[in-house]
Amino acid sequence: MREFDYQRLVIGYHGCDASVRDKVIQKGDQLQASPKRYDWLGHGIYFWEHGPARALEWAKEQKKRGKLKTPAVLGAVLHLGSCFDLLDAEYTDMLAQAYPLFVDSTKAAKKTLPNNRPLDASDKDQLLRDLDCAVVNWTIEEFEKDGTAHFHSVRGVFQEGLKVFPKSGIHRRSHIQIAVRDPACILGYFQPPSKR
Structure with a gap:
């Protein structure tokens, strides 16, 4: 197995x-990277970090939009x-620069x-992140072009959805998301137990 610099499972x-x-x-079968121009962390295979309920909620939203038939979580x-960890100031500074x-x-x-841009009139979170996607992809490609660095994954935190109570800074759909750019980062898959 290839040696990775960032020692985190x-x-x-x-x-x-x-x-x-x-x-x-x-x-x-292997999951395929998303090439959508509005993906929040650039192109990659997307995962919710330690968030099975949020992953299922997202799949259910996709069913309502007619994009899948039976919501599931892998x-x-x-x-x-x-x-390229956007929970670390080193990388957010790089992105800002x-x-x-x-x-x-x-x-x-x-x-x-x-x-x-918003997905629809009710979207206050601007769920279609064309600018973010383009800047993340461009930045990583520039590092890779000049040989400065090669990134296997991108990680970010997002506050999303309604506040959990009035004047709160906590949002109902806040999450950490990971975009895997190199499939070698996926060590194995499993089927999570279903909740009753």
């Missing part, structure tokens, strides 16, 4: 259709490898700067 949960979960568990043991360079690069290429 975590349990992650992937919300998906039961057919995807079953193919991974029973047939050894568990995984993850080794974060060299992690990269942003103006990203803007300059976008303008030089005569492209339109992406924006984060």
Whole structure:
């Protein structure tokens, strides 16, 4: 197994259709990285860190939108490898410093700067994170292009949803999310026990 710099194992949960979960568990299929332009942490295979209930809630939301049939959760043991960890000021500082360079690069290429945007009129969290995705992808690609660093995963924390009570700083859907860029970080999958 390849040596990883970032020595941290975590349990992650992937919300998906039961057919995807079953193919991974029973047939050894692999999850595919999401290439969506609005993914919060750039391109990767997404997991909720230690959040099976939030993963299932997300899968149920996808069913309501007609994107999957039977909501399910797939568990995984993850080794974060060299992690672009946005819970560490070193990496948020890097991202802040990269942003103006990203803007300059976008303008030089005569492209339109992406924006984060709401999913619908009721979305106050701007769930479609086109700008965040573009900046994270660009920053990591720049590090990799010049050989400065190679990142296996990206990790971030998000406050999302309604406040749990008036004037609270705690939100109902707050979570830590991981985008696995290198599938070698996924050490194994498991089917979490279902709650009754």
